[in-house]
Each structure stands twice: as C-alpha cells, then as structure tokens.
Amino acid sequence: MDLKIKDKVAVVTAASRGLGRAAAEALAAEGVKLAICSRDRAAIDEAAGQIRKKFAVEVLSEVCDVSSKTGIEAFKDKVIEHFGTCHILFANAGGPPPGKVEEFAEADFRKALDLNLLSTINLVNAFLPFMKQQEWGRILASTSISVKQPIPTLALSNVSRAGVVAFIKSLSLDIAHLNISANVLAPGFIMTGRVKSLLQDRAQREGTTYEEALENVKNTIPAQKIGDPEDFGALCAFLASGYASYITGDTILIDGGMYKGIM
Ligand SMILES: NC(=O)c1ccc[n+]([C@@H]2O[C@H](COP(=O)([O-])OP(=O)(O)OC[C@H]3O[C@@H](n4cnc5c(N)ncnc54)[C@H](OP(=O)(O)O)[C@@H]3O)[C@@H](O)[C@H]2O)c1
Known part of the structure; x- marks a missing residue:
C-alpha cells in the first residue's frame, strides 16, 4: 500500500536507535527524505548510513540534544538549509531516569520537563511555520502509556509526559484547518x-x-x-500518511492491551 508520502521531508529526533530509529526506517520505506538527530555524532551518522543503504533515500544526520532550545534552533537551520521545509515531525527524546516521586529533587523534575515536554514544544515551534506555509503537516509526539496509566517506578516520565498530551491536544485545535494533524503516540513496552x-x-x-x-x-x-519496534514504526508511518488526515488531537496507545481503562 502506497502511503502517499513519497518525497516528503520528515524530521525524526532521537533516532540513532530504538523507537526513533524505527519511525525513521518506516518513513524511509515509504520514500520519505529524513533529517535525523541524536547527541552522538558517530551513532547518528552510522544510523543514517544504514538507512540510506537499506532504503535508498536522502538522510541528513546531525548532532542535537533536544533538551536544548538553542540546539533545536541550530538543527532546524541545518534542516531548512538542506531540504527547505519539513512535512512530518516525529518529536522524540530519551527517557528520564527511573525512580519514585520521593527519590527526586526539583532539579530532576526540571531536567525531565526540558527533555520530554519543552523539547516537544520547541521542536513544534521550530518546524510548524513551514507546515503552515505549505498547508500540509503531520506532527507526532512520542510519550508513553504512562499518560493514561502512570508507572510506579517512572515518576519523572509520568509527570513530564502528561504535559505533552495537553500541548498536542491544544495545538491540534489551532492547526487542523490547515491540513496539519498533531497526535500523541503512547507505547507500552516495546x-x-x-x-x-x-x-x-x-x-x-x-x-x-x-x-x-x-x-x-x-x-x-x-x-x-x-512489542516490536517495527510495529511502532508502522503506526508512525500510517499517522504521517496521506490516509490519516482526519485523525488529529488523539493519543494512540500501542501496548498489547496493557492499559486497563475503558477510555
Ligand atoms: N521503548 C518503549 O517501550 C517505550 C515506552 C514508553 C516510552 N518510551 C519513551 O520513548 C522514547 C524513546 O525510547 P527508546 O525506547 O527508543 O529509547 P532508547 O532505545 O534508549 O533510544 C533513545 C534514543 O534517543 C536518543 N537520545 C537520548 N537523549 C537524547 C537527547 N537529549 N537529544 C537527542 N537524542 C537523544 C539516543 O541517542 P543518543 O544517545 O546518541 O543521544 C537514542 O537514539 C523515550 O523517551 C522513552 O522513555 C519508550
């Protein structure tokens, strides 16, 4: 099935391995051009090389710590200089350290907010203007099943990711008329x-x-x-596709049924 996104440009952050890498590969399989980043030059260049070889698509690889607003701005400048625009944004980052609420100080919560909430806001602010200009865009934010069902030993993750859902939902209301969707992905254990x-x-x-x-x-x-990272990648590719234009403001679980609530 052709997902109708060949030759679009996707920005996928935190993509040298894991879920970001899976999303990047699933998009590359659809002929999407990629701009990927992580904090480690050797790791992200190696990932880019492997993706180019496997899928024959253009891949720009850059070093960027998404906790840093200036880092995101510099990454955006390189992406725009190279590709001129961004159609698809998969906003992803590493996860904060595990632990219960009482194990962390205020500084730990601030760090987690920078890593998982502010990174999403800053990435959207960086790339949304280009989606608005072309009146086409797909924004995907990576979170966790913890946005529905907090995980006891992941206090920092539970707290920082809930804000991402509120941000993406609010954003989706403002941009849907421009043919730009914004959704949250909430994996269980992949x-x-x-x-x-x-x-x-x-x-x-x-x-x-x-x-x-x-x-x-x-x-x-x-x-x-x-779960298998490929299943996660396939979901990202579908939500970024030409067929998913009427899905927006949603939080989509991919968890093998782990979440036990009704809604
Ligand atoms: N896997 C799951 O089942 C699952 C479930 C729920 C939530 N999540 C969340 O989904 C996200 C991705 O998880 P994962 O399982 O793919 O983790 P992973 O296998 O540890 O991969 C993390 C990726 O993020 C990059 N990265 C880490 N911190 C970064 C930063 N500050 N700026 C830019 N890149 C950064 C890493 O590369 P460098 O080290 O080179 O920077 C690597 O490419 C995390 O936030 C995680 O907590 C995952």
Whole structure:
C-alpha cells in the first residue's frame, strides 16, 4: 500500500536507535527524505548510513540534544538549509531516569520537563511555520502509556509526559484547518535499549533477575509479549500518511492491551 508520502521531508529526533530509529526506517520505506538527530555524532551518522543503504533515500544526520532550545534552533537551520521545509515531525527524546516521586529533587523534575515536554514544544515551534506555509503537516509526539496509566517506578516520565498530551491536544485545535494533524503516540513496552535498562532496574529493585522482571511485565500485558519496534514504526508511518488526515488531537496507545481503562 502506497502511503502517499513519497518525497516528503520528515524530521525524526532521537533516532540513532530504538523507537526513533524505527519511525525513521518506516518513513524511509515509504520514500520519505529524513533529517535525523541524536547527541552522538558517530551513532547518528552510522544510523543514517544504514538507512540510506537499506532504503535508498536522502538522510541528513546531525548532532542535537533536544533538551536544548538553542540546539533545536541550530538543527532546524541545518534542516531548512538542506531540504527547505519539513512535512512530518516525529518529536522524540530519551527517557528520564527511573525512580519514585520521593527519590527526586526539583532539579530532576526540571531536567525531565526540558527533555520530554519543552523539547516537544520547541521542536513544534521550530518546524510548524513551514507546515503552515505549505498547508500540509503531520506532527507526532512520542510519550508513553504512562499518560493514561502512570508507572510506579517512572515518576519523572509520568509527570513530564502528561504535559505533552495537553500541548498536542491544544495545538491540534489551532492547526487542523490547515491540513496539519498533531497526535500523541503512547507505547507500552516495546523492546529497545531503554526497556532493557528499565527491566534491569526493576530486577534490582525487586531483588529478582532480568528474566523474572521480563516475565512479570509480560504477565501484565494481555498480548503476553513485549512489542516490536517495527510495529511502532508502522503506526508512525500510517499517522504521517496521506490516509490519516482526519485523525488529529488523539493519543494512540500501542501496548498489547496493557492499559486497563475503558477510555
Ligand atoms: N521503548 C518503549 O517501550 C517505550 C515506552 C514508553 C516510552 N518510551 C519513551 O520513548 C522514547 C524513546 O525510547 P527508546 O525506547 O527508543 O529509547 P532508547 O532505545 O534508549 O533510544 C533513545 C534514543 O534517543 C536518543 N537520545 C537520548 N537523549 C537524547 C537527547 N537529549 N537529544 C537527542 N537524542 C537523544 C539516543 O541517542 P543518543 O544517545 O546518541 O543521544 C537514542 O537514539 C523515550 O523517551 C522513552 O522513555 C519508550
């Protein structure tokens, strides 16, 4: 199925590995041109090289720490100098450290807000003007199942990501008439480096092994398995596609049924 986004330009942040990388690859498979970033020059260049080789698309790779507003501005300048515009934005970042509410000081909460909330706001402010100009755009913000069902050992993540949902929902109201959608992706457990290190942390806290922690998590998921990054990438590509123009302001779970609420 042709998703009707060939030759569009997508900005995918935090994309050297994990969910960002999966989103970048799924878009590249549709013939989308990519601007990707992460904090590590060697890692992001290597990812770009592998994507170019596998999908034969143009990929710009840059170093950018999305916690930094000036870093995002500099990244935007490079993207616009190279591609002239941005059609699709996948706003993604690393995750804050695990821990319960009382384990963190105010400075930790500020850092998490910079990493997961302000990065999304700053990325949108950087790239939205180009979407408005061309009256076509897709904004996707990466969060977590924790926006629906907080995870006890991820206090910083629970707090910082809820604001992303409010921001994207508010934004969607203002831009829908310009053919620009804005949605939130809320993954449960998708197997990446981050999930592996969270499982290690759980094992330590619970005094069990990594394998037992993995089994315990699987038992909370009706699908009885951890998700595959490719499934996450496919969802991103669909929401960025020409077929998803009437889906906006939504928070879409991809969690194997892990969220237990009705709404
Ligand atoms: N995987 C899941 O199941 C899951 C579930 C819920 C939420 N999430 C959230 O989704 C996001 C991505 O998770 P993941 O599983 O893909 O993590 P991951 O496997 O650890 O990958 C993180 C990626 O982000 C980059 N990165 C980290 N901090 C960055 C920063 N400040 N600026 C720019 N790039 C940065 C890393 O590259 P560099 O080190 O080179 O910067 C890497 O490419 C995280 O916020 C995570 O908490 C993931």
